[in-house]
Amino acid sequence: MPATLDADGRVASWPTRPSWRGLDLTAVLGELFPKVPLHWADDGDLAALAEADAAGCADLVYVGVGTGIGGGIVLGGRSVPGPGRGSCELGHLIVARRGERCDCGRRGCVQAEASGPATLRRASAARGARVDFAELRAGYAERAGWAVAAVEHSCAALAAALVGVGELVRPDAMVIGGGFAAGIPGFVEETARRVAALTRHGHPPAPVGPAVLGGGSSLHGAVLAARGGTGA
Structure with a gap:
């Protein structure tokens, strides 16, 4: 949900x-x-459980980039904060205090800066004409300036959020899923590069990679939860 x-x-x-x-x-x-x-359960929490299980990783952060941004944190094999105590609202971490207005009413949430619709709006503004997903994908592949600027802004915002979460929980892995991220070749790699660029000396970041379960992460997580693969 x-x-x-x-x-x-x-x-x-x-x-x-x-x-x-x-x-x-x-x-x-x-x-x-x-x-x-x-x-x-929250779909992001379920996706995190599934990706952690698939990776054999007890401590993992998952973020899904699509029409919005969601995610989840798994520590010690359990969802954090856990069933009945709300979900990890990774999409509403503030990464730009004077940033775009979010659906939640605040400014600068990572969802307002890095989601699929946010990226398309930024690309459209830079190009001076409406841009759809296929055009953004093609433009980014061709390294068109308007597309590169829009996508890299989103990757930078997402990287800032991941670095912040990483400082708090020190996961062993960070995973990026969601239809938008998966549909833009190089999106995950660019985000990983920007996470590495924000690293403090002596504090190497967890590796950042794509979701291995693709669009089925949340469904796999629901099956795990139904079988008792998580706990409060």
Whole structure:
């Protein structure tokens, strides 16, 4: 579920779908599946669990770059902060205090600076004409100035967020997934380069790489969680 749920299973926050706020998701799903045990979790948290399991890594940070930015942290094989205590809102880390307005109402969240729509808006402004995903992908591959500037801005913002999280939790690996990141060849590598450039002397960063499960990370994580592969 790409929203923040409270301990009772109600939607506490979903900036891109404000009408869902207060929805009792547990009750709604209970009506649809009256005799089935129900569990819910954030899609980013589930993706992090799955990627950690696939990598055999107990301490991992996952960030998904798509229409928004989500993610999760796994430490000691468990999701952080854990079921019932909200999700890790990596997309709402502030990386530019005078940056773009985010759907949440603040300025400079990494989601407002580095998501797919944010990158396309920046590319369109730089080109002086509307840019779609295919055009951005082609422009970046051809090293067109407007495309390179837009993508590298997003990579820089994402790198700043990853470095900040890395300073706090010291993971063994950082993984980038999501349809937008996967669809722009070189996006993950450019972000990794910028993470390395922000490294403090004597504090090497965790390796940054692409999600190995692709678009199925969250689904794999849901299966793991259903089988008891995570805990509070």
